[in-house]
Amino acid sequence: MQHGALAYQQTTKTVETPREREAALLVKAAAGIQRTRDAWPVDFAELVDALTYNRKLWTIFMSSATEQEGGLPAPVRQNIANLGIFILNETREILENPQDPARLEGLVNINRQLAAGLRGK
Template sequence: MHQQGAQAYQQTANVVASSRERESALLMKAAAGLQKIKDEWPDSYDDLKPALTFNRKLWTIFAASVTREDSPLPHDVRENVANLCIFIMNQTREVLLEPRPEKLEVLVRLNRQIASGLRGM
């Protein structure tokens, strides 16, 4: 019986770890896309809206996940992620309203920091 419990725990840990790795990889992909646009501005302008849309969808999924009643995350972590999601949405709107490459820096930095945190968990 102990062996089965250990196996179940390991399987759950693997799913959680792979989920975090996947989230981290997606955040890094979004950050890389935004960084490329910033670095190649203004030639990259046509890629701006699709890159922002990808990033916004990613953060919308995070927001939906942390605000579910059955989220396993502690309340303060859920609240912090939800607040980050709101910030990301507002920053995305600002970039769309007045596109400038330097406005992408905060989105790139946040994605990289959160991705790094997910890999370190």
């Protein structure tokens, strides 16, 4: 039975569009941050792990989106860059002063909303 699940996962990966993959990664990052928020207070290492994953993801998005060869219109590239800068700054500020778990909600909401947009919802 395990072979069937593995085959399904591999097939899913091959038919998944780049937009669907990006949406899935955003949802994964949001879920990690949400788990940290729900389990507050958490071990600082858990917070660092969740925020580092999200930061790396957004760094890749920003790098990819701002390339002119990517085919995105300039306003879309700029919006992604602006969101990414906000995410990176907010992440830094949360890590410097991790007393307010409510600040994590903004990061979760941005990821979920962008994922929904990528999925056309």
